[in-house]
Amino acid sequence: MDAYELITRNAAEVVTESEIEALADDPEGKRAYVGYEPSGVLHIGHMLTANKLIDLQEAGFEVTVLLADVHAYLNDKGSFEEIRHTAERMRDQFIAYGLDESNTQFVLGSDFQLDDDYTLDLHALELETTLARAERAMAEISSGDSVKVSQAVYPLMQALDIPYLGVDLAVGGMEQRKVHMLARDVLPSIDREPPTSLHTPLIADLGTGRGKMSSSEGVTISMEDSREDIESKVNDAYCPPTADPEPTDDGVERENPVLQVFEYHVFPRFDSVTVERPEEYGGDLVYDAYDDLEGDLESGELHPADAKDALAEYLDRLIAPGRQQLAE
Ligand code: IYR
Structure with missing residues (x-):
């Protein structure tokens, strides 16, 4: 680059x-x-x-x-x-x-x-x-x-x-x-x-895909979160199988915050991303670029639940050193 x-x-x-x-x-x-x-x-x-x-x-x-x-x-x-x-x-x-x-x-x-x-x-x-x-x-x-x-x-x-x-x-x-x-x-x-x-860019609220993620409202991720906190927040995140969700019934724009976090937080910091899956569900998926992951979520090759498990893992890796530092 x-x-x-x-x-x-x-x-x-x-x-x-x-x-x-x-x-x-x-x-x-x-x-x-x-x-x-x-x-x-x-x-x-x-x-x-x-x-x-x-x-x-x-x-x-x-x-x-x-x-x-x-x-x-x-x-x-x-x-x-x-x-x-x-x-x-x-x-x-x-x-x-x-x-x-x-x-x-x-x-x-x-x-x-x-x-x-x-x-x-x-x-x-x-x-x-x-x-x-x-x-x-x-x-x-x-x-x-x-x-x-x-x-x-x-x-x-x-x-x-x-x-x-x-x-x-x-x-x-x-x-x-x-x-x-x-x-x-x-x-x-x-x-x-x-x-x-x-x-x-501004990232949408993790829970709803609406508005922007902020420390004062909605769901956010911080260096104080334990691995379990991250897993539960990501697990509950809004993640339709598209990068371009429909607006809500009352016309509020929505984004896919799980994809946004992959794009703006995970891929810039890791050379490749592995989504672990059991053999019977097709085995691990390895992505070198964000667009490939987005494409697989859209085509159905990558299930949102598997994407979320991987996201929690990589967010945890990003946060672990800061969490450690706070504990000192
Ligand atoms: N307005 C920022 C804080 C901030 C940013 C810059 I660049 C400055 O020179 C001073 C303050 C915020 O909203 O956090």
Whole structure:
């Protein structure tokens, strides 16, 4: 796989393609980052962008993980002290998950976001941005119903993080895209480059295939799950024999989350996937590529129950090192 393919595989969107091509021409020493509001324990949403960081490291990038303590505080996630403590716990879990330690820089937001220069630049961006625009950028991130001033400041700080961290590429889930678009628009007003960004897809809720999997609602997978937890969640997952399920009767779109987890979590991290089956049911199936597994589920060659057993096995392998680390 060439650098461009590795950088963009499984991305829902890149902004812009030609900017990514320029980075892919000479990726050595380029820097990419993801910011996370510290939440204590890594869950499957963190793991999705972490997979992309691992791809980028393989392509030659250096990686910064921003433990966004000030952002979590602004988004009403607890007292600053608590959040700081939680942030410390996340470093080791990212490394246990598979980020290359020798090439990952962890930065706390509060290490630079409270400095004078940053604060003055932030005020300059506040002058350039309407409340309505800031509010729109936060629609898929904000945790409360009523919009507080803190939530208008949040996306402007996220935009400013990009030049302050000196990164060439901002990575995030699709829910971050409006913040990155705002950053492209407002950073030039303070003589900073519009940033290049890459967004990972959102995975549907494991139980229903609807909406997006999140740590706050529905079924999710986290580093705290035991093997039995994973088996029972995956066993109960929505998995029709198609990658393109019909919407619900009331018109809500659905995805196949079991296939999505294979595509975005398992195949990027394993060279091949074995679905174990007794001889009388046709014996083991070995897949080198996601599309072959999807094709077999659709044709009926692979039964959803066997796909789920294999998914639980591979998710367990991905999570085991983080679970171990949490137990220490
Ligand atoms: N908005 C992110 C957290 C975050 C991301 C970046 I990239 C930053 O520079 C700062 C914060 C979230 O929703 O978790």
